[in-house]
Amino acid sequence: MTDAISHEIPAHMIQRPWKVLAVGAGGTGSAVLPALARLHHAMIELGHPGGIECTVYDDxxxxxxxxGRQGFYPNDVGSFKAPLVVNRLNLLMGTNWRAVTQRLNGRTALFDVDVVIGCxxxxxxxxxILDTVGETHAxxxxxxxxxDRGQVVLGQTxxxxxxxxxxxxxxxxxxxxxxxxxxxKDADDDTPSCSMADALRKQSLVINSAIAVQAFNLLWTLFRTxxxxxxxxxxxLTTGRTNPIPIDPAVWARFGYEAPRPKEKKARKSRKSAAAH
Incomplete structure (x- = not known):
């Protein structure tokens, strides 16, 4: 018997702008961030008070x-990724997002962050990322x-x-x-590719966009419904399949995660004890 549940959006994310912290503006990040700007625009058009306020970290x-593999052009070579992506979106979409050309670390100031996106x-x-934000509510x-494969997982810290x-x-x-x-468990060979052709032999040209679409859809669904x-x-991408992870403790248990069980109702025990006497 399934114990599937439906997750509801927190009330404060309906009442004020979403404060988003994005980590990584490279392959997946440069695909996710334009989608996030589109979500911001859609939220405003649908009456949300403020849309998305985003800060992007990438050094x-x-x-x-x-x-060609990421959202960059020949003239961009040598420039920091985060400001390139953020400045373009600010100009094109009217956002007022920030770029930070450093890595997220334990000294990063976190104030009421709603969503952390790891790319x-x-x-x-x-x-x-988890060491930095793991003790927050986000x-x-x-x-x-x-x-040629990957995963998108929305959880809560x-x-x-x-x-x-x-x-x-x-x-x-x-x-x-x-x-x-x-x-x-990180791969031993982290050697950068010597050419785009070499990089494409290692990774599908499509995978970053495919992952970005699924991330975009999760956030859009959470907001819209x-x-x-x-x-x-x-x-x-090899099999052409996508498989969801239901919000279901029974499914989580198959991955080795045991959700907290509901507390036993003390009142029921008390009634049984009284009946015995």
């Missing part, structure tokens, strides 16, 4: 092998990919003291897939 610069390509970077949308009692919390990527936040029935998606 990397554009290399020749990024051109990183290593387990170490994913762990760094959504963590992980956008990860490999050669929360102080450790409350995780064991909050049955409504959506498990984040580290809860469901601990291997994805284990830096020791106010609820979600699934909190993640597996994408496999």
């Amino acid at each position: 990397d610069t554009v290399s020749p092998t990024n051109v 990183v390509d290593t387990r170490a970077a994913r762990k760094a 959504y963590y949308l992980d956008c990860g990919n490999d050669t 929360m102080p450790k003291s409350r995780r064991k009692t909050s049955r409504e919390r959506l498990p984040h990527v580290g809860d469901l897939f601990p291997d994805l936040i284990d830096p020791s 106010g609820s979600l029935k699934y909190s993640g998606v597996f994408v496999n």
